[in-house]
Amino acid sequence: MFTLLIVGCGLLGLIVGSFLNVVIYRMPLHMSIVSPRSSCPTCHTPILERDNVPVLSWLLLRGKCRTCRNPISGRYPLVELLCGGLFAGVAAREGFNWEVPALLIFVASLLALSSIDLEKLILPKSIVYTTLVLLIAALVLDAGITGQWHRLLVAGLCAAGWFIAFFGLNFVSPRYLGFGDVRLSLVLGLALGWLGIRYVILGFFAANLIGAITGITLIAMKKMSRDQPIPFGVFLSLGAAVAIYAGPELLIPFQRFS
DSSP, X not given: OHHHHHHHHHHHHHHHHHHHHHHHHHGGGTOOSSSSOOBOTTTOOBOOGGGOSTTHHHHHTTTBOTTTOOBOOTHHHHHHHHHHHHHHHHHHHXXXXXXXXXXXXXXXXXXXXXXXXXXXXXXXXXXXXXXHHHHHHHHHHHHHHHOOHHHHHHHHXXXXXXXXXXXXXXXXXXXXXXXXXXXXXXXXXXXXXXXXXXXXXXXXXXXHHHHHHHHHHHXXXXXXXXXXXXXXXXXXXXXXXXXXXXXXXHTGGGGGGO
16 A cells, blocks of 8 residues: 555656646746646647656657657656656655645645746745645644644744744845745745754755855856856755655754754
């Protein structure tokens, strides 16, 4: 049954990843994610159902549109595979647990936001706020079923704490931290706060460490300048991923302080 859970969540992730590709492409353009149906961005021919199977269709078409034969970005199967892997990883980590739906919502949203931030340097507030609402609903459901209302309180306090800290950083230096990151801090604080305060600290530390190493490396390689803006939402997402998938092992030395 445990294996079926992992496989099932992985397959669900592939399907969700296909939907995320629509979100990633359309949201920055302020287009509806519901209609019209997906089409080739070059020739605008609607994509057939048989060509809309996650990963497999891209491979069978050899990464090209069936009609105009123009290349289809490799980002599409990559997002689908990443989402499938993230979903399977959550299932493997959590097992049959009521917090799984909340974590699936969380990692899927972070994947979409990171992809958009990496390409456009924006974090659409509609995605952030929708994620926040869905996450609250999932955690309230979890707390209601398990009776762990204290965890929901801690999660809420962590979300408020991160928001205040990020709001202060944005006020002092908006060039360093955009307000999109301030909004995202609510989601990060809530999700990681549900897991525990130590996870919030780990996520924040990992995000800054990864961001610093990446920035220093790119500057040293002359791939970017010191004044160039960075997609900090990507690093916040990576930090959160470290906390979720590696947190229990990394935090073992600090268990006595919990």
